[in-house]
Amino acid sequence: MPDRKFLVTFSPHDRHPETTNKVMMTVIIAMLPIIANSIWYYGYYAVKGYVLTALFCVGFEYLFDKISGRPIAIKDNSALLTGLLLAMNMPAAAPWWTMLVGSFVAIVVSKQVYGGLGQNPFNPALVARVFLLIAWPVEMTSWVRPSPVIHGFLFDTVSSATPLGTLKSDLIAHGHVVTANLATYTDQLIGNVSGCMGGDGAIFVLIGGLFMMNRKIISWHIPVSFLGTLFVFTGIIWLINPQRTIDPFLHIISGGAMLAAFFMATDYVTSPVIKRAQIVFGIGCGLIAGVIRIYGSYPEGTGFAVLIMNAFVPLLDKYMRPLSFGEVKK
Amino acid sequence: MPFFGFKGGIHPDYNKSSTSGKPTETLPVRVGDKFYLPLSQHIGAPAKPVAAKNQQVKTGELVAEAGGFISAAIHSPVNGKIVSISHVVHPMAGRMEGIVIEADETNDNYEPVSDEGSFQQIIQRAGITGMGGATFPTHVKLSPPKEVDTLLINGAECEPYLTCDHRIMLEEPLKVIKGAVLIKEKLNIKNLIIGIEKNKPDAIQLFKRYGREYGFELVPLYVKYPQGGEKQLIKSCLNRVVPEGKLPVEVGVIVHNVGTAAAVYEAFYERKPLFERIVTVTGAVVTPKNLRVRMGTPILSLIEACGGFLGVPKKIVMGGPMMGMAVTSVETPVMKGTSGIVVYREEDMPDLTKYPCIRCGRCVDACPMLLVPSIMDRFVKREMYEELEQHHVLNCIECGCCSYVCPSRRTLVGGFKTSKRHIMQIIKERGAKNA
Ligand code: SF4
Numbered sequence: 001m002p003d004r005k006f007l008v009t010f011s012p013h014d015r016h017p018e019t020t021n022k023v024m025m026t027v028i029i030a031m032l033p034i035i036a037n038s039i040w041y042y043g044y045y046a047v048k049g050y051v052l053t054a055l056f057c058v059g060f061e062y063l064f065d066k067i068s069g070r071p072i073a074i075k076d077n078s079a080l081l082t083g084l085l086l087a088m089n090m091p092a093a094a095p096w097w098t099m100l101v102g103s104f105v106a107i108v109v110s111k112q113v114y115g116g117l118g119q120n121p122f123n124p125a126l127v128a129r130v131f132l133l134i135a136w137p138v139e140m141t142s143w144v145r146p147s148p149v150i151h152g153f154l155f156d157t158v159s160s161a162t163p164l165g166t167l168k169s170d171l172i173a174h175g176h177v178v179t180a181n182l183a184t185y186t187d188q189l190i191g192n193v194s195g196c197m198g199g200d201g202a203i204f205v206l207i208g209g210l211f212m213m214n215r216k217i218i219s220w221h222i223p224v225s226f227l228g229t230l231f232v233f234t235g236i237i238w239l240i241n242p243q244r245t246i247d248p249f250l251h252i253i254s255g256g257a258m259l260a261a262f263f264m265a266t267d268y269v270t271s272p273v274i275k276r277a278q279i280v281f282g283i284g285c286g287l288i289a290g291v292i293r294i295y296g297s298y299p300e301g302t303g304f305a306v307l308i309m310n311a312f313v314p315l316l317d318k319y320m321r322p323l324s325f326g327e328v329k330k
Numbered sequence: 331m332p333f334f335g336f337k338g339g340i341h342p343d344y345n346k347s348s349t350s351g352k353p354t355e356t357l358p359v360r361v362g363d364k365f366y367l368p369l370s371q372h373i374g375a376p377a378k379p380v381a382a383k384n385q386q387v388k389t390g391e392l393v394a395e396a397g398g399f400i401s402a403a404i405h406s407p408v409n410g411k412i413v414s415i416s417h418v419v420h421p422m423a424g425r426m427e428g429i430v431i432e433a434d435e436t437n438d439n440y441e442p443v444s445d446e447g448s449f450q451q452i453i454q455r456a457g458i459t460g461m462g463g464a465t466f467p468t469h470v471k472l473s474p475p476k477e478v479d480t481l482l483i484n485g486a487e488c489e490p491y492l493t494c495d496h497r498i499m500l501e502e503p504l505k506v507i508k509g510a511v512l513i514k515e516k517l518n519i520k521n522l523i524i525g526i527e528k529n530k531p532d533a534i535q536l537f538k539r540y541g542r543e544y545g546f547e548l549v550p551l552y553v554k555y556p557q558g559g560e561k562q563l564i565k566s567c568l569n570r571v572v573p574e575g576k577l578p579v580e581v582g583v584i585v586h587n588v589g590t591a592a593a594v595y596e597a598f599y600e601r602k603p604l605f606e607r608i609v610t611v612t613g614a615v616v617t618p619k620n621l622r623v624r625m626g627t628p629i630l631s632l633i634e635a636c637g638g639f640l641g642v643p644k645k646i647v648m649g650g651p652m653m654g655m656a657v658t659s660v661e662t663p664v665m666k667g668t669s670g671i672v673v674y675r676e677e678d679m680p681d682l683t684k685y686p687c688i689r690c691g692r693c694v695d696a697c698p699m700l701l702v703p704s705i706m707d708r709f710v711k712r713e714m715y716e717e718l719e720q721h722h723v724l725n726c727i728e729c730g731c732c733s734y735v736c737p738s739r740r741t742l743v744g745g746f747k748t749s750k751r752h753i754m755q756i757i758k759e760r761g762a763k764n765a
């Protein structure tokens with residue numbers, strides 16, 4: 001038999017079936033309940049928002065790869081994921097051009113210029129959200145009152161403040177919580193309150209998060225330490241003075257805390273690779289979010305909290321490296 | 331005995347069922363067959379030929395002697411003639427110095443090794459090396475520089491696909507046990523432990539029966555790769571941690587593979603040099619088998635004995651899929667450490683599409699040495715050897731768990747292997763400068 005040429009590669013020769021594009025797809029699947037829920041409440045606006053951000057993000061990814069001569073990376077599904085996450089972090093009625101600019105900031109400014117997938121220090125969707133919030137505060141805080149699809153596909157908008165926004169203005173105006181103005185647990189859990197498209201409806205976020213845990217995409221470390229810290233911190237303040245803020249349970253189901261804990265803070269690229277560093281990261285997120293919500297001028301703080309902790313990731317990974325097997329401490 | 335386990339590790343598909351139930355068959359020697367014996371089949375100095383071209387040799391006759399203390403002797407696997415002493419195919423080096431012998435007679439007897447001298451000398455003379463794949467010369471391990479209180483016999487066989495150790499345990503349990511007891515007695519070791527992974531319940535049952543009679547403890551091992559890694563096995567069975575850069579003797583343990591224990595038995599009681607071994611031939615071959623083959627047999631003969639390739643072969647791995655080497659040629663010979671031949675077709679290959687590292691942390695969780703492969707990999711790319719050393723890359727056991735789990739298919743362990751060699755070189759040079 002003639003000697004054939006056989007493929008020579010480094011070991012190992014078998015691999016786990018999970019691949020990066022599949023991982024991203026699983027996260028997208030985990031988002032479906034949230035997406036469905038926002039379409040239920042925001043109808044046409046939600047559909048438009050998701051479609052536009054997805055198209056813009058994938059489009060920018062494609063264009064940038066093309067122009068810079070990089071291999072086209074849209075197959076890894078990460079741009080699609082970023083687009084959907086961005087939509088979740090925007091008000092339903094945000095104009096289309098904010099979505100265009102947001103997608104540009106997310107994909108090009110906060111990811112591609114750093115070298116593409118895996119290289120960006122900050123969560124791209126959050127960078128875009130914060131940028132838009134600063135550049136167009138009016139458009140980014142014009143909230144729409146949710147209206148279930150069964151009452152007709154939502155076309156007309158009735159503006160309405162978010163529960164945490166109301167809380168903040170009540171505190172400023174009256175110096176205490178106005179109980180009558182608070183959202184109910186049920187409305188908050190099912191997302192029947194105004195806010196970012198994917199931020200409310202804690203139940204649906206939780207379903208997606210648990211699905212990702214079940215599929216071993218994320219572990220408990222970040223969400224539990226994040227939400228746990230937020231709960232404990234706001235709980236202490238609330239116990240000391242119930243007039244100062246809402247109860248801790250309402251805190252963790254309000255204003256995108258769940259979304260941030262399960263979907264934003266757990267972003268692989270911008271969170272620590274070492275488990276115990278992830279716990280510190282989560283605690284940091286929870287604490288900063290709590291401080292912003294209670295003492296800051298923004299009603300909502302989870303997005304900022306995640307971004308701030310993103311900056312500490314390299315340090316956390318460096319200084320929290322476990323001793324390797326049999327390593328002798330020096 | 332409690333089971334302590336180790337952190338990290340993976341659960342690959344074991345794929346052992348196509349050969350685990352098959353009794354070992356002997357691959358017959360035919361007149362005219364050629365046998366290729368590389369002089370470096372083991373860790374340490376290459377062997378030195380002691381026979382000349384055209385010389386007639388007998389099965390078991392010494393053809394190359396150990397090239398130093400850490401080295402192993404090589405014996406003729408057949409009755410035949412040395413046709414050349416030049417280059418033979420070698421999986422790691424491409425080609426290397428070796429001896430080619432052509433069989434001119436088929437026979438089953440062999441030239442016994444002399445029983446003069448110490449136990450260690452007999453083992454050395456018989457050319458025994460570790461049979462699990464690492465091929466460290468066995469007599470070296472049998473000469474511990476420190477007090478040893480436990481002999482650990484490794485029957486984990488945690489590499490997927492391979493079943494040769496499983497078959498030895500089932501077919502020749504007493505050789506394994508008596509070989510182990512022999513080592514224990516000769517070295518005055520107090521405890522003997524035999525560890526077998528739980529996916530071999532028949533072997534566990536069988537060995538349990540002999541435990542009291544031969545005075546050993548049987549530890550059923552949790553099934554996880556790399557349970558059979560020396561340091562992992564010691565941690566799992568004894569909860570002792572071998573310090574970085576040190577050998578198991580540091581914590582009073584020596585570890586031998588079950589195949590090695592059987593080879594020690596044969597060398598001491600039957601005076602049999604190491605000229606044959608059991609190889610699992612599996613994957614895309616018509617009938618996967620466990621074969622007893624002579625050293626130096628080209629792997630093509632093994633594949634033909636299994637009915638040939640199934641479909642179009644794309645990759646041939648010598649050893650197991652986790653740590654084995656892909657070979658370029660079917661002329662590559664079976665060597666002392668060849669535990670398996672695994673054939674892959676295109677359709678058996680995993681999806682190897684590369685993506686950038688997404689920092690998912692899977693490699694970190696999988697590393698049984700508690701290293702941080704994703705971060706180390708960045709240093710590999712930039713050839714930052716100092717940083718790599720500070721991240722303890724030298725502690726890497728090259729098990730491949732990190733690469734196995736990586737969804738972006740980064741060449742993690744491959745890079746660490748190469749870097750380790752560079753760093754060893756740098757350390758050597760540093761030492762030379764300071765001396
Ligand atoms: S498993 Fe691969 S992609 Fe994940 S962190 Fe490690 S190297 Fe990066």
Ligand code: SF4
Binds near residue numbers: 700703
């Ligand atoms: S090959 Fe090395 S770095 Fe990778 S998992 Fe094994 S010990 Fe860890």
